[in-house]
Amino acid sequence: MIPVWNQMVSALPLEWAQYGFMQNALLAVLLVTPLLALLGCLVINHQMAFLSEAIGHSTLTGLAVGVLLGLREPVAAVIGFSLLLGILVVCLRRFSAVSMDTAIALLMACVVSLGVVLLSRGGGFSRYSRYLVGDILTLSDAEIVRLAVLLGLVVLIWRLFFNSLFLVHLNRTLAASRGFGVARAEAGFSILVALVVAVAMPWVGLLVINAMLILPAAAARNLARNTRQYTVMAVLFGMVSGVLGLVTSFYANTATGATIALWSSGFFVLSIFLRRR
Amino acid sequence: MNPLTDNSGKLHVCGACCTRLEQFGVRLGARTILENINLHMHCGELTAVIGPNGAGKTTLLRAMIGDVPHTGALRFVHHDKVESSKPLRIGYVPQKVEIDATSPTTVMDLFTAALTRRPVWMGASGPVRRQAGDALERVGAGSLTNCKLAEISMGQLQRVFLALALVPVPEILLLDEPVSGVDRAGTALFYETVSRMRTEFDLSILLVSHDLTAVAAVADRMILLDHTILCDGVPREVLLSPRIRETFGFGFTAEEIPEQRPATVALAHMESRPEGRKEPAL
Numbered sequence: 001m002i003p004v005w006n007q008m009v010s011a012l013p014l015e016w017a018q019y020g021f022m023q024n025a026l027l028a029v030l031l032v033t034p035l036l037a038l039l040g041c042l043v044i045n046h047q048m049a050f051l052s053e054a055i056g057h058s059t060l061t062g063l064a065v066g067v068l069l070g071l072r073e074p075v076a077a078v079i080g081f082s083l084l085l086g087i088l089v090v091c092l093r094r095f096s097a098v099s100m101d102t103a104i105a106l107l108m109a110c111v112v113s114l115g116v117v118l119l120s121r122g123g124g125f126s127r128y129s130r131y132l133v134g135d136i137l138t139l140s141d142a143e144i145v146r147l148a149v150l151l152g153l154v155v156l157i158w159r160l161f162f163n164s165l166f167l168v169h170l171n172r173t174l175a176a177s178r179g180f181g182v183a184r185a186e187a188g189f190s191i192l193v194a195l196v197v198a199v200a201m202p203w204v205g206l207l208v209i210n211a212m213l214i215l216p217a218a219a220a221r222n223l224a225r226n227t228r229q230y231t232v233m234a235v236l237f238g239m240v241s242g243v244l245g246l247v248t249s250f251y252a253n254t255a256t257g258a259t260i261a262l263w264s265s266g267f268f269v270l271s272i273f274l275r276r277r
Numbered sequence: 278m279n280p281l282t283d284n285s286g287k288l289h290v291c292g293a294c295c296t297r298l299e300q301f302g303v304r305l306g307a308r309t310i311l312e313n314i315n316l317h318m319h320c321g322e323l324t325a326v327i328g329p330n331g332a333g334k335t336t337l338l339r340a341m342i343g344d345v346p347h348t349g350a351l352r353f354v355h356h357d358k359v360e361s362s363k364p365l366r367i368g369y370v371p372q373k374v375e376i377d378a379t380s381p382t383t384v385m386d387l388f389t390a391a392l393t394r395r396p397v398w399m400g401a402s403g404p405v406r407r408q409a410g411d412a413l414e415r416v417g418a419g420s421l422t423n424c425k426l427a428e429i430s431m432g433q434l435q436r437v438f439l440a441l442a443l444v445p446v447p448e449i450l451l452l453d454e455p456v457s458g459v460d461r462a463g464t465a466l467f468y469e470t471v472s473r474m475r476t477e478f479d480l481s482i483l484l485v486s487h488d489l490t491a492v493a494a495v496a497d498r499m500i501l502l503d504h505t506i507l508c509d510g511v512p513r514e515v516l517l518s519p520r521i522r523e524t525f526g527f528g529f530t531a532e533e534i535p536e537q538r539p540a541t542v543a544l545a546h547m548e549s550r551p552e553g554r555k556e557p558a559l
């Protein structure tokens with residue numbers, strides 16, 4: 001599959017398209033951006049933007065734990081830790097009277113400091129700074145396949161359970177009165193966000209992953225007349241800023257994740273002006 | 278499906294179906310929120326639940342829906358005395374739903390999500406469009422189909438939720454302070470619509486409200502709730518009972534309580550109430 005893709009891209013009469021790492025990166029961008037944009041739509045609907053930010057930052061601690069355990073592939077620890085945090089937040093939401101944003105801020109502060117402390121032991125933090133900015137140019141074929149599987153999973157969930165996720169956010173008692181499994185939907189969604197953020201983090205960069213999650217959906221929200229347009233526009237904004245960001249970063253020699261996030265920010269600002277009209 | 282028939286195609290007989298709460302209770306950790314609730318509600322009957330803040334009114338509705346675990350039983354007995362084995366079909370109109378201003382969710386999105394398995398992001402199908410159109414038409418909200426929830430008034434929003442709660446026609450309709458935040462004209466229209474739907478579908482309705490005298494006019498029966506049922510009777514009886522003063526710290530005189538009458542007239546009464554005479558915030 002991937003060699004076929006590489007040949008197709010190299011047929012483009014563009015300089016950047018001739019490099020193998022760019023061909024891989026383009027594929028990765030076309031998988032990651034719709035994935036994050038789709039999720040972002042519901043993250044904003046659920047008013048969970050802050051939560052996904054917290055999960056993004058906590059991946060640092062997951063990384064630290066992975067390194068501490070001496071794992072060669074710390075990503076497994078990152079995923080495990082994010083899932084743990086996702087579950088922790090679900091529990092907080094259910095059983096605690098602390099206001100949600102306070103709870104998340106507290107949790108994030110603790111978890112991030114723990115991560116930094118662990119990683120900076122012996123003054124070696126700079127070794128891990130690549131996780132902060134991400135590196136989409138070093139993706140292996142296996143990692144691209146992993147992203148594709150994740151996108152497939154999210155599309156499947158969107159096909160089967162979207163209405164339940166959608167209605168539970170709108171009013172959980174209303175959703176319950178119509179026979180939707182409220183607890184299942186809430187927990188499932190938090191866990192899904194944690195999983196996607198953890199898997200995408202090393203490539204997108206911890207600092208900007210939430211931007212890529214939130215911005216396309218936020219821009220779409222300014223323009224969409226209904227949920228269908230909202231979803232379609234978010235995915236389009238995400239993919240277009242992804243490709244523009246990748247190409248810009250190639251020529252400007254900048255971090256790809258952040259460049260994509262800047263393009264998304266541009267689209268968001270544009271959407272504000274278009275909304276005014 | 279004809280709205281007046283149940284799943285078996287039989288016609289409902291007025292006042293003979295019964296929703297029963299038996300030894301119903303809710304416990305949250307060590308705290309008892311509700312206990313010893315015994316209540317029979319018949320179709321066509323509007324029961325108002327009043328009580329101070331924290332009395333467990335909303336919890337009662339949430340427990341009936343199954344959003345909060347409860348003890349005791351919730352049963353539905355058909356007019357032919359056959360007890361329904363299926364879970365109770367409940368219509369629910371929530372209290373003051375916060376819709377953020379940029380939300381792209383439309384009325385049609387809401388209906389699609391609630392009524393079909395087709396994901397909202399794929400757009401509405403023809404049948405659900407017709408179904409929603411009919412339901413909205415019934416509550417006088419037919420023109421709102423493609424409006425965003427964030428762009429319609431509170432009163433319109435509550436009528437949309439009412440329309441949704443009536444598809445399919447429920448065995449019991451639960452209204453949780455449905456008009457809090459709704460302006461006067463909207464309140465009048467909402468109660469008028471509820472009243473019309475009650476007659477049309479022979480609904481049994483449980484209404485939680487803060488506006489004691491206004492519901493006295495529309496309700497057949499009133500329940501004073503404070504963790505358990507303190508008082509149960511026709512509205513006039515309940516409002517004049519000494520329990521009211523014990524619970525709320527103020528009472529009513531006989532003249533202050535409106536006669537029970539059709540909702541429209543009752544609301545005309547509300548409209549004419551002098552502005553200065555506000556009920557204490559509960």
